[in-house]
Amino acid sequence: VRDPGHIPRAKEHLVEDPATPFDLVILGAGSGGYACALRAAQLGMKVALVEEDKIGGTCLHRGCIPTKALLHASDMFHMMQNCDAFGVSTDFIAFDFGKMQKYKKQAVAKYREGIEAGFERLDVDIIHGTARLRRDRTVEVELAEGGREFLQGNAVILATGAVPIMNDIPGAGLPGVWNSDRLLAAESWNFDRLTIMGGGVIAVEFATMFNNLCSQVTIVEKQKHLMAPMDDVMSVELENELRRKGIKVYCDATVTEILEEEGSLSCVITPNDGSEPVKTRAGQILMAIGRRPDVSRLLGKDISLDMKDGKIAVNSDFETSEPGVYAIGDVAARTQLAHVAAAQGTYVVEKIAGRPHSIKLEVVPNGMFVSLPIVPNCIYTDPEIATVGITEEIAKTCGLKVRCGHFSMRDNGKSIITGEEHGFIRLLFEAYSNTIVGAQMMCPRATDMIGEIATAIANGLTAQEMSFAMRAQPTYNEGIGAAIEDAMRHDPV
Numbered sequence: 081v082r083d084p085g086h087i088p089r090a091k092e093h094l095v096e097d098p099a100t101p102f103d104l105v106i107l108g109a110g111s112g113g114y115a116c117a118l119r120a121a122q123l124g125m126k127v128a129l130v131e132e133d134k135i136g137g138t139c140l141h142r143g144c145i146p147t148k149a150l151l152h153a154s155d156m157f158h159m160m161q162n163c164d165a166f167g168v169s170t171d172f173i174a175f176d177f178g179k180m181q182k183y184k185k186q187a188v189a190k191y192r193e194g195i196e197a198g199f200e201r202l203d204v205d206i207i208h209g210t211a212r213l214r215r216d217r218t219v220e221v222e223l224a225e226g227g228r229e230f231l232q233g234n235a236v237i238l239a240t241g242a243v244p245i246m247n248d249i250p251g252a253g254l255p256g257v258w259n260s261d262r263l264l265a266a267e268s269w270n271f272d273r274l275t276i277m278g279g280g281v282i283a284v285e286f287a288t289m290f291n292n293l294c295s296q297v298t299i300v301e302k303q304k305h306l307m308a309p310m311d312d313v314m315s316v317e318l319e320n321e322l323r324r325k326g327i328k329v330y331c332d333a334t335v336t337e338i339l340e341e342e343g344s345l346s347c348v349i350t351p352n353d354g355s356e357p358v359k360t361r362a363g364q365i366l367m368a369i370g371r372r373p374d375v376s377r378l379l380g381k382d383i384s385l386d387m388k389d390g391k392i393a394v395n396s397d398f399e400t401s402e403p404g405v406y407a408i409g410d411v412a413a414r415t416q417l418a419h420v421a422a423a424q425g426t427y428v429v430e431k432i433a434g435r436p437h438s439i440k441l442e443v444v445p446n447g448m449f450v451s452l453p454i455v456p457n458c459i460y461t462d463p464e465i466a467t468v469g470i471t472e473e474i475a476k477t478c479g480l481k482v483r484c485g486h487f488s489m490r491d492n493g494k495s496i497i498t499g500e501e502h503g504f505i506r507l508l509f510e511a512y513s514n515t516i517v518g519a520q521m522m523c524p525r526a527t528d529m530i531g532e533i534a535t536a537i538a539n540g541l542t543a544q545e546m547s548f549a550m551r552a553q554p555t556y557n558e559g560i561g562a563a564i565e566d567a568m569r570h571d572p573v
Contacts, residue, residue, distance in 0.1 A: 098230070102128045104432065105219050105233030107211045107378070110137020111144075112409035112421030113239035114195055119429045121202035128231050129204055130211040130221055136192050138241050138410075139418040142261040145191055147285055149184040150264070151460050154292035158462075165499060175293060177269040184264075207231070213238065214380040217404050235404050235432050238392065239425065240378055242371035242410035247277065251338025256345050257365045260286065271295050273363025275347050277335050279306035281459050283368040284318065288461045291327050298328040298360060300335050300349055307459070311471040313506075314520050318465065321502060321522075325462075330358075338365060373411040398428050420455055445515050445540040450478045452517055454538045458527040463489075463503040466530035469518030469537050472508060472573070481511035483543075485567025489523045492562075493554035500524045505559040507533070511572030514543040525556045532560065543568055 104120045106113045109131035117129040134141055157175045199206060209223040217236045221229040244259035246252060258266075260282050274290050276283045279301025287297045299306070299322070305315035306322075306329065319329050330349055336357065337348040345362040373391050386393040386401035392412045394400055400407050406428045409421030423439050430437050442451045452469050459465040475482045485508075490501040503523035510517050519533040536546055543564050551557045 099218055099232035100128075100230070101232045101234075102126050102205075103234050104128070104237065104429070105217070105231045105235075106130065106237045106239060107213065107219065108137060108239035108241055108409075108411075109135045109206070110239060110241045110409065110421065111139045111418035112241075112425040113137065113237070114199075115422035116237050116239065116408070116425035116429050117204045118198050118202060119426050120433070121199075121204050123429065123433045123435060125429075125433065127204050128207055128219075128233070129199070130207045130209060130219065130231070132208070132210045132224070134192065135195055135199075135206070136188075140188060140191055140195075142264055144418050145188055146184045146264050147260075147282075147289075148460055149187040150180060151285060151289050151292075153180040153183055154289045155462065158292040177293075178267055181265075181267055210377065212380045213378060213383055213405065215382045217402075220380060233404075235406065237425065237428060238378065238400070238405065238407040238411055239409050239421065240374045240411050241421075242416060243374050244367070245370045245372050246367055247335075247369055249335065249337060251340070251345075252367070254338055254340055254345060256363075257338060257367065259367055263366055269293075271364050273361060274298070274366060275300065275335075275345075275360070275362035275364075276366045276368055277347075278368035278370065279303065279308070279329075279331065280368065280370065281307070283366075284322070285460050286366055286368065287322060287327050288325075291322075291325055292462075296326075296328075296363075298330070298347075298362070300330045300333055300347070302332070302334045302352065304332045306331065307465075310465075310467070311473055311520065314465065314467070314522060317504075317522055318459075318461065321461070321463070324502075335365075338362070371410065371416060375411060378411075397431055398424055415455060415457075417455065417457070423455070440538055443538055443540070445510070445513075445517075445537075447513055448480070448510060448515070448517075450475075450480055450517070452537055454534050456527075456530045456534050458530065460527065463500060463523050464521075464526040466521045466526040467519065468530055468534045469516070470508065471518055471520065475508060475517065480517070481572040482517065483509045483511050483514065483567045483570050483572055485509070485563040485565070485570070487559045487562040487566060489556070489559060492523075492556060492559050494556050494558070495524065497554060498524065505563045507560070507563040507567055509543050509567050514568070515540055516543070516546060523556060523559065529557055529560065532557075 103125035104127050106116050106129045117127050120127045160173045209221040212220045214220050217233045219231040273296045275298045291297045333349050333351045335347045336350040339346045347362045348357050348359050350357040392407040394407050394412050398406045408424040410416045426439050442453050444451050456468045487505045489495045489503040495501045506520045508518040516536045551561045
């Protein structure tokens with residue numbers, strides 16, 4: 081990465097001052113921003129990437145990578161606690177949370193080094209500082225090293241991400257109330273009892289992690305089921321799995337107050353049906369109630385952008401109300417996922433460059449009238465959960481007849497061998513062409529296997545075409561073949 085000081089300095093703070101020209105200026109170096117920068121540089125653009133913190137953004141430093149690293153470490157401890165059934169025994173097993181954090185940091189650093197090596201190889205200008213969009217696609221940067229810089233882009237992409245939402249209920253400011261960013265950075269163990277406010281992806285993954293480490297975990301979710309956008313079958317199965325592991329789950333309820341009593345915290349849990357509130361010891365409390373777009377310091381006084389539901393409003397090509405200015409990822413997208421931001425960034429860069437798109441976000445198969453999302457949704461619980469395309473419920477609302485194939489992993493050879501027999505694979509096919517339109521998986525390696533289904537949907541494959549390739553035995557992947565066979569035995573619904 082080149083020293084940002086090599087860029088000629090503009091005079092002090094007037095927008096009319098000379099600005100360094102670029103083909104593309106990107107604000108934010110998270111998953112969306114660095115994907116934009118790498119793809120644009122590959123296409124020969126002169127690129128400036130502005131980041132006020134570390135390269136990699138939330139996903140790399142406070143989200144996907146550190147969470148999954150700690151989940152992997154906690155799963156190792158959990159497996160060792162239950163290894164006697166496999167003929168492996170040990171006199172003593174313990175975990176060191178500080179060493180787990182050190183392992184997490186090493187994983188993050190190694191991943192970041194790979195990204196930075198790509199920037200250096202492709203000659204991307206990295207500018208460390210706080211960026212603000214001004215008129216005429218000008219970006220004003222308060223440099224981390226001091227001073228000010230102006231950048232002029234033929235196009236500008238906003239990829240500043242999102243930040244955790246904190247509820248303002250009574251007691252929310254007490255010590256021991258955490259957001260996910262802070263909790264991931266905790267250096268010492270103080271989580272024998274953890275209450276989690278929220279029932280989304282962050283909540284259930286943290287619940288899994290701390291349950292693996294023998295913490296007493298409670299989840300409180302205001303919706304009727306966890307993972308509210310997910311179909312009810314998957315939600316209920318997830319809740320049953322979490323309860324089976326000893327995690328307490330309160331759905332259709334809200335934490336209305338946090339109390340400090342006898343040196344510890346308690347939560348008042350109020351059911352949404354108006355019944356009597358319940359007070360439970362909380363220990364530490366994680367607020368995982370969502371994330372909001374980070375736009376507080378994004379715009380200068382001489383420019384405004386249309387907003388919708390707290391996000392930057394964009395058209396189908398991710399262009400904002402300001403021509404030539406685009407917004408991608410959590411700052412604008414409905415779905416807050418790292419790979420969504422990266423895919424949107426790639427799409428925008430290729431559009432700007434006039435190149436054919438190398439990635440699709442949705443597809444309408446031949447002979448159908450329904451647009452199918454091909455973005456995988458993955459949840460790293462135990463067992464893992466992964467979905468893509470549409471569900472049976474959505475198909476019904478669209479007037480689409482489907483065949484549904486279901487396979488229980490208790491009958492899968494690899495699951496029997498590993499003792500991981502909980503879960504299932506469910507596939508949906510359009511009833512007349514037998515084209516794959518969706519999948520829901522709750523099983524080991526679901527997050528790895530869902531890519532096969534996303535590829536099949538993107539290419540409009542039929543059940544027969546998906547069956548042409550053999551699946552090795554014994555593998556979890558055999559369950560996909562069994563679900564295909566099951567679907568073809570059923571009448572359309």
